Amino acid sequence: MERENMRSVRTAVVGCGMISDIYLKNCRDLFSILEVVGCCDIREDAAKQKAREYGIRSMTLEEIMEDTSIEMVINLTAPAAHYAVIRQLLQSGKHVYTEKVLALELEEAKELATLADKNHVYLGAAPDTFLGSALQTGRFILDSGMIGEPTGCLAVLNRDNRVGAEFIPYIARAGGGIGFDVGIYYMTALLSLMGPVKEVSGFMDTREPMRTHRYPNRPGFGEPYQVECENLMAGALHFQDGAMGTVLFNSECIMNRYPELTIFGTQGILYLPDPDGFGGEVKVLRRGSREPAAIQQNHGFEENSRGLGAAEMAWALRKGRVPRAGKEMAVHSLEALHGIAESARTKRAYSMTTDFYRPKPLPQGYLRRSDFADFEADEEAALAVDGGGLEDEGKALAADDAGLTNETKTLSVGDNGSVAKEIRR
Numbered sequence: 001m002e003r004e005n006m007r008s009v010r011t012a013v014v015g016c017g018m019i020s021d022i023y024l025k026n027c028r029d030l031f032s033i034l035e036v037v038g039c040c041d042i043r044e045d046a047a048k049q050k051a052r053e054y055g056i057r058s059m060t061l062e063e064i065m066e067d068t069s070i071e072m073v074i075n076l077t078a079p080a081a082h083y084a085v086i087r088q089l090l091q092s093g094k095h096v097y098t099e100k101v102l103a104l105e106l107e108e109a110k111e112l113a114t115l116a117d118k119n120h121v122y123l124g125a126a127p128d129t130f131l132g133s134a135l136q137t138g139r140f141i142l143d144s145g146m147i148g149e150p151t152g153c154l155a156v157l158n159r160d161n162r163v164g165a166e167f168i169p170y171i172a173r174a175g176g177g178i179g180f181d182v183g184i185y186y187m188t189a190l191l192s193l194m195g196p197v198k199e200v201s202g203f204m205d206t207r208e209p210m211r212t213h214r215y216p217n218r219p220g221f222g223e224p225y226q227v228e229c230e231n232l233m234a235g236a237l238h239f240q241d242g243a244m245g246t247v248l249f250n251s252e253c254i255m256n257r258y259p260e261l262t263i264f265g266t267q268g269i270l271y272l273p274d275p276d277g278f279g280g281e282v283k284v285l286r287r288g289s290r291e292p293a294a295i296q297q298n299h300g301f302e303e304n305s306r307g308l309g310a311a312e313m314a315w316a317l318r319k320g321r322v323p324r325a326g327k328e329m330a331v332h333s334l335e336a337l338h339g340i341a342e343s344a345r346t347k348r349a350y351s352m353t354t355d356f357y358r359p360k361p362l363p364q365g366y367l368r369r370s371d372f373a374d375f376e377a378d379e380e381a382a383l384a385v386d387g388g389g390l391e392d393e394g395k396a397l398a399a400d401d402a403g404l405t406n407e408t409k410t411l412s413v414g415d416n417g418s419v420a421k422e423i424r425r
């Protein structure tokens, strides 16, 4: 593909399970910057089937790593495999975009981020739903000052994993709990909108860890199983800019079709939809109004656009800028969740050790709508226009050029344009 003089990024997918279809479909149909040429799975038959369906090569991980024409790999393995798979790929010099979470353990995630910098390759991670139309509209509203200064936020997520674990077994295993597996969408949404957090505290528990499979038509009916992860998590967040918030992630309830993601400001309240999706209604209640008003959306990616973060990273690679769904925010998001877990153990507030620059908003007006058939700027073009990357990226680059450090912060910019901002306390 030659488009805007941009060479597409030859890509392979590792992990051909449940989520792989929407990725392979979107990479083929939505994102011309990504050219998926191969796929791999430890279950060879699964890889062969996807290869047949999408007209790509079934490969081994070694073949992918040795193929110098493949620049980027999208990792869609289960969370427990992430660290080992990503580490090998980074070591082989591939740019990696991974489904969440970056790694199960915070130290592993930090190690991967360091390794990416050392090898001068990009590392990006889901969730990428913050790049969708709803959360970008939310960002536009915040930036416009419509709700004044954000002072607080609330995220409430309820599901029934007793039922869910019968169909998606990993959600009862390490790393699959409600906080780390789904709460991370809420955490990432809040961070992308409100910036970094300085301190967190909270509680976490596994209610009824021993259970029995109870669906006659499912494997293991009547047999016991252990829930290895959290199913209740509640946290308090203290943002660097002074705002405060609370989160509740509860999978011992029913599936709540109306989860809450709300930002409170000095002049109004912003109501956002489920950040597990890309679109949805965005409402604002302004001082003096009795009812919240729905806001017209003018950003692309309102449908299921999984792969958006990977495509944005591919454009960043070609444009020589920092990806929006980059490793720094992913590590910070994971640390905030681990911090809540740590606070639950120690009964003390947890001080964050990592930091990130807020990703810049996507430009509005790049749409995928059939009634705009003659509208030439399609939504992918929003990823390609200049000015993407991170807020304060310019400042960070300038600081690095000048070798500037101060007592509290060190800014460093890798050769690949990635920005690490480390807090020294």
Ligand SMILES: NC(=O)c1ccc[n+]([C@@H]2O[C@H](COP(=O)([O-])OP(=O)(O)OC[C@H]3O[C@@H](n4cnc5c(N)ncnc54)[C@H](O)[C@@H]3O)[C@@H](O)[C@H]2O)c1
Pocket (backbone or CB within 6 Å): 014, 015, 016, 017, 018, 019, 020, 040, 041, 042, 043, 046, 061, 076, 077, 078, 079, 081, 085, 099, 100, 101, 170
């Ligand atoms: N299923 C969903 O609805 C969903 C939604 C959003 C995100 N995700 C994320 O997507 C990722 C994959 O989820 P899924 O539901 O497709 O899981 P899955 O279990 O259906 O698929 C994972 C695949 O990875 C393969 N695999 C495991 N270890 C491997 C290795 N070392 N090398 C190669 N292949 C390996 C497995 O054989 C399996 O086919 C996870 O990170 C998950 O958090 C899933």
